[in-house]
Amino acid sequence: MSASSPRSPTFCRTFMSDVEPLFKKLCLVGLGLIGSSIARAARATSAVGQIAALDASPQVLARVRELAIADDASGDVASALNGADLVILCTPVGAIGEVARQIAPHLERGAVLSDVGSVKGSVIAQVAPHVPQGVHFIPAHPLAGTEYSGPEAGFATLFENRWCILTPPDAEGEAVEELAEFWKRLGAKVETMTSEHHDLALAVTSHLPHLIAFNIVGTAANLEQVTQSEVIKFSASGFRDFTRIAASDPTMWRDIFLANKGAVLDMLGRFDADLKSLQRMIETDDGQGLFDLFTRTRAIRRGIVEQGQDTAAPDFGRPHDERK
Numbered sequence: 331m332s333a334s335s336p337r338s339p340t341f342c343r344t345f346m347s348d349v350e351p352l353f354k355k356l357c358l359v360g361l362g363l364i365g366s367s368i369a370r371a372a373r374a375t376s377a378v379g380q381i382a383a384l385d386a387s388p389q390v391l392a393r394v395r396e397l398a399i400a401d402d403a404s405g406d407v408a409s410a411l412n413g414a415d416l417v418i419l420c421t422p423v424g425a426i427g428e429v430a431r432q433i434a435p436h437l438e439r440g441a442v443l444s445d446v447g448s449v450k451g452s453v454i455a456q457v458a459p460h461v462p463q464g465v466h467f468i469p470a471h472p473l474a475g476t477e478y479s480g481p482e483a484g485f486a487t488l489f490e491n492r493w494c495i496l497t498p499p500d501a502e503g504e505a506v507e508e509l510a511e512f513w514k515r516l517g518a519k520v521e522t523m524t525s526e527h528h529d530l531a532l533a534v535t536s537h538l539p540h541l542i543a544f545n546i547v548g549t550a551a552n553l554e555q556v557t558q559s560e561v562i563k564f565s566a567s568g569f570r571d572f573t574r575i576a577a578s579d580p581t582m583w584r585d586i587f588l589a590n591k592g593a594v595l596d597m598l599g600r601f602d603a604d605l606k607s608l609q610r611m612i613e614t615d616d617g618q619g620l621f622d623l624f625t626r627t628r629a630i631r632r633g634i635v636e637q638g639q640d641t642a643a644p645d646f647g648r649p650h651d652e653r654k
């Protein structure tokens with residue numbers, strides 16, 4: 331890593347000294363993978379002047395203090411929100427309404443209130459009733475993550491070259507522009523759309539793939555003809571990739587599926603129909619149909635790589651032992 335690399339400590343220190351913060355104080359509510367990554371990235375890029383952290387778990391707050399990724403991790407709600415002009419809710423979708431209700435009396439007039447939830451319609455329905463007058467509520471969803479969770483799982487470069495989708499009730503406005511600039515400072519690319527379109531798009535690109543991964547790994551674990559030890563021992567690369575997705579946080583994904591039930595069930599119905607079509611191709615020895623399908627899906631993969639959303643390296647860039 332060179333001294334001028336965006337990931338190097340030297341770069342971060344130089345960058346911080348040259349750039350004015352976009353917000354005076356950021357308060358993060360929920361310090362798991364996403365929340366702790368925002369804290370690290372916001373500090374590394376000087377996107378905010380101060381960082382406060384709130385979490386329902388005293389153990390998480392203690393870990394945040396040990397990691398020194400926030401200026402205030404005392405757990406005092408009034409203190410954390412005092413002077414915060416940007417508040418981001420990083421809690422599970424199922425709990426976000428209650429969290430919004432609890433913090434609402436402490437939100438500063440003129441502050442931007444946002445979130446990172448993977449479902450937007452449900453988040454808006456839960457949070458909007460508690461937003462005080464004068465607070466700008468702008469839902470957001472950074473399309474980034476790993477299968478790990480907790481404050482120690484975060485890292486500052488998580489959002490680099492990833493999309494962050496904003497779904498503001500009003501597509502225009504200074505507050506929307508400010509939040510977009512914040513995410514760009516963290517390295518993300520920003521898109522704005524309606525909450526309805528977001529939930530449909532993510533049902534296809536994120537929620538359904540996770541549902542399939544959970545099911546495939548569960549099916550493998552339940553096979554009587556193959557022992558669980560054999561499933562682990564002989565797992566090929568395709569199955570290993572499904573297990574990585576299936577290792578995602580159970581609470582978060584339970585809430586996502588229930589919160590985006592309508593769109594997920596619609597996509598699941600479409601997937602079921604396509605799966606039956608694929609089954610018929612195999613049953614009828616329709617080699618041309620299989621070849622055409624696989625050709626189309628291969629093109630999708632190439633498009634993802636060309637847009638920089640994944641690596642073109644063999645086996646997704648995994649390190650391999652080069653010894654003969």
